[in-house]
Amino acid sequence: MVTLPGEQARALAALDETAFAAELERRYGGRLGRMQLAGSRHVYPLVATWARRFVGPRLPLPAGDAAVGMHPVTAHGFNLGLTSVERLADLARTALRQGRDLGDPALLARYQRRHRQGSWPLFQRPARSSASTRTNARRRAGCAARRCVP
Numbered sequence: 343m344v345t346l347p348g349e350q351a352r353a354l355a356a357l358d359e360t361a362f363a364a365e366l367e368r369r370y371g372g373r374l375g376r377m378q379l380a381g382s383r384h385v386y387p388l389v390a391t392w393a394r395r396f397v398g399p400r401l402p403l404p405a406g407d408a409a410v411g412m413h414p415v416t417a418h419g420f421n422l423g424l425t426s427v428e429r430l431a432d433l434a435r436t437a438l439r440q441g442r443d444l445g446d447p448a449l450l451a452r453y454q455r456r457h458r459q460g461s462w463p464l465f466q467r468p469a470r471s472s473a474s475t476r477t478n479a480r481r482r483a484g485c486a487a488r489r490c491v492p
């Protein structure tokens with residue numbers, strides 16, 4: 343996965359296969375050896391989402407990416423979408439078990455709190471890791487180790 347400003351992403355995607363592979367080799371400084379396009383390329387606009395409200399009067403509002411949309415590098419967006427649905431199902435179970443209204447504001451507030459608290463660390467991760475020199479140092483060490491492996 344390559345993350346670039348829109349114009350650069352479009353220019354990279356427009357290269358023919360040979361030029362594309364050469365450009366990726368250059369970007370990786372040759373650390374990953376010869377590169378070859380193995381499938382089709384897809385360009386996605388990256389839009390982070392953090393819904394202002396996860397619940398409204400008598401109903402939960404968004405789930406999945408509509409509630410929390412993250413940078414794909416976290417590889418957790420789909421998992422988090424499933425988690426939001428699980429939390430909603432949990433809310434419905436609790437309401438049924440306790441004979442409460444599904445739209446009970448206290449239950450909805452609990453869902454909002456749980457989903458916000460559970461999502462925030464993951465949502466923050468890409469920003470933290472790109473800024474973290476410790477992570478960059480780890481990455482450099484990983485690349486150096488790979489160069490040592492025959």
Ligand SMILES: Cc1cc2nc3c(=O)[nH]c(=O)nc-3n(C[C@H](O)[C@H](O)[C@H](O)COP(=O)(O)OP(=O)(O)OC[C@H]3O[C@@H](n4cnc5c(N)ncnc54)[C@H](O)[C@@H]3O)c2cc1C
Pocket residue numbers: 386405406407408414416417418419420421422423
């Ligand atoms: C390159 C890339 C790699 C990723 N890798 C991973 C990974 O490794 N692991 C992981 O967990 N997640 C990953 N994700 C994130 C994951 O794909 C998303 O988090 C997940 O697909 C979100 O699911 P969703 O159902 O909430 O939204 P979506 O999958 O976006 O589904 C929303 C649907 O609603 C439709 N829609 C939109 N507006 C309307 C409308 N007005 N009326 C009717 N339909 C509408 C859309 O067409 C779409 O089909 C990756 C994402 C990208 C872009």
